[in-house]
Amino acid sequence: MNKRRDFIKHTGLSGVGLLVSGMMQAYATTTEDLDRIKEQANSTQVQKFNMCGYAAPKLDVVRIGVVGIGNRGYGALERLVKIEGVEIKALCDLRAERTALGKKFVETSGHTPDLYDGKVDSWKKLCERNDLDLVYILTPWEYHTPIAVFSMNHDKHVCVEVPAAKTLEECWQLVETSERTRKHCMMVENCCYDFSELLTLNMAQQGFFGEIVHCEGGYIHNLQELMFSKEHFYQMWELIEAYKRKGNLYPTHGLGPLCQVLNINRGDQMDFLVSVSTSDFILGDLAKEYAKKDEFYKPFVGKNYNGTMNTSTIRTKKGKTIMLQFDVGSPRPYSRNQLISGTKGIGQKYPEPARYATGHEWLSPEEYKALEEKYQPPIIKKIGELAKQVGGHGGMDFIMDWRTIDCLRNGLPLEQNVYDAALWSSVSPLSVWSVANNSNSIKVPDFTGGSYKTNKPVDISMTTGGTTKVKL
Structure with missing residues (x-):
């Protein structure tokens, strides 16, 4: 468990502030990386709470923040506006033109989201809001686990695009955080x-x-x-x-x-x-x-x-x-x-x-x-x-x-x-x-x-x- 806490500390899961190209280097398969995979493959964790079959308290309205308004993100907006009981309250993307495009689209269905853009960690401010129930994550793979963990730690359920994690450390982080916070972490495997x-x-x-x-x-x-x-x-x-x-x-x-x-x-x-x-x-x-x-x-x-x-x-x-x-x-x-x-x-x-x-x-x-x-x-x-x-x-x-x-x-x-x-x-x-x-x-x-x-x-x-x- 100490190694997992050290990983969270050293990789900065409390706030990612690197460009995609910079973050990629952390996942190059060096000998050290391979040794870490083998170690984590043999790792075990005592279950804090069983999230299989867990039913969270009812939500009359599901207030959603969407992070990543790219190809998959815009498609998600097209679907979500068709579902009763959804309120799209926040949109985030590194590119201001994408959040503006998303806002223009959802406004036609009565949604008035706030926008977060311009920085690689703009998503943190979205996740810190106290008026969201669900964060829907549709970013490049590098950000899936960092945003999911941060969101659950800020009392949000999570829907995250595939794959939900890139490393075994990240897989364990998702499990530990979901069990501890009793927040759903659903990888949206559409197939x-x-x-x-x-x-x-x-x-x-x-x-x-x-x-x-x-x-x-x-x-x-x-x-x-x-x-x-x-x-x-x-x-x-x-x-x-x-x-x-x-x-x-x-x-x-x-x-x-x-x-x-x-x-x-x-x-x-x-x-x-x-x-x-x-x-x-x-x-x-x-x-x-x-x-x-x-x-x-x-x-x-x-x-x-x-x-x-x-x-x-x-x-x-x-x-x-x-x-x-x-x-x-x-x-x-x-x-x-x-x-x-x-x-x-x-x-x-x-x-x-x-x-x-x-x-x-x-x-x-x-x-x-x-x-x-x-x-x-x-x-x-x-x-x-x-x-x-x-x-x-x-x-x-x-x-x-x-x-x-x-x-x-x-x-x-x-x-x-x-x-x-x-x-x-x-x-x-x-x-x-x-x-x-x-x-x-x-x-x-x-x-x-x-x-x-x-x-x-x-x-x-x-x-x-x-x-x-x-x-x-």
Whole structure:
């Protein structure tokens, strides 16, 4: 515990005041960094309070401050203004033009937020306000844990974009702070609310697959153009991330839904992980090509970029396995893999449409339609069509936000808690260690302090409460 307190002190979690490019250096994988990952992987923490199943006091109105009005942040504003019982009271971004744009948009729905901008730590003043219930964090990865910890310490619930943390120290900080303050820390893993993933989760809980033995997930997304765009990722932060560490840097989209299917943190737990990466065959060459045409890109030439494909395998305490892949450079169609294999059946989402089987052949489209009708989760029946109208990755973003607000307004537990945020995010630094150590295995920490053995599975109905209206 003393090492964690020292980390908080030395990294300045009480106030981050560095530019993105400066902060990146703290995460370079030196020998010391790798030793720290191994140490933290074997760390344990006595649970102060179990946040799994915790229901915070009801909030008639959820007063929100949004930090980060970039690509994802502006999208969140578009969704939040459609939800009853939400008051957007504050917006923050380093760039004044972004907060002004956000304010102009939400004012059309009757919200009058105060603005915080111009400094890298402007978010602190937002979090210190005493009239906010929830801080929604949509910044570059570096700031996720610092802002989340600061917010919870100032009596705010937190929704934080993926990944919630970059290091194991940060994962433990999130857990300790959430338990101590009894404030929700939800990593907004939107893929858990995708129509297909929710259907598959319900099928799993109803026994369609039998005993689930093996799952596969991933994030395979051709981001070549976006990573080298001067406008998309502010200050080129994602391209910078790509040469600071080698491993699975973005595990949660593929992993989150699989963990819910396997009841990870709720009956089973990850045991150990192994990870292997290819060399980089794409990003380094692209940097050279861009630099030939524009000197702006010269600092990105010669960097030791993350491998093109990372493959990680996780074994659970109950002997199940999960295979995860990460590739944002290859010219491939988008895929999260999403394969569920059990003793009675199998489901596979990609290539779309999703398919299911209970034998040698995939079920026919007619049989799939019958399955969909039989196993359609109640939340999809209730909010699915409205979500499609609002949008956000086909509607799953809106289902996620609507359900979160409805839980807060009705005093209900959230489907994703701080243990999920910490565990799913921890796969990234664990994979970094394994890749750097010839793909040796590394223990996965139990962030629940052993409570996973009795924690209840995710309630797939997700309609308890259900009183919050949608404003189209």
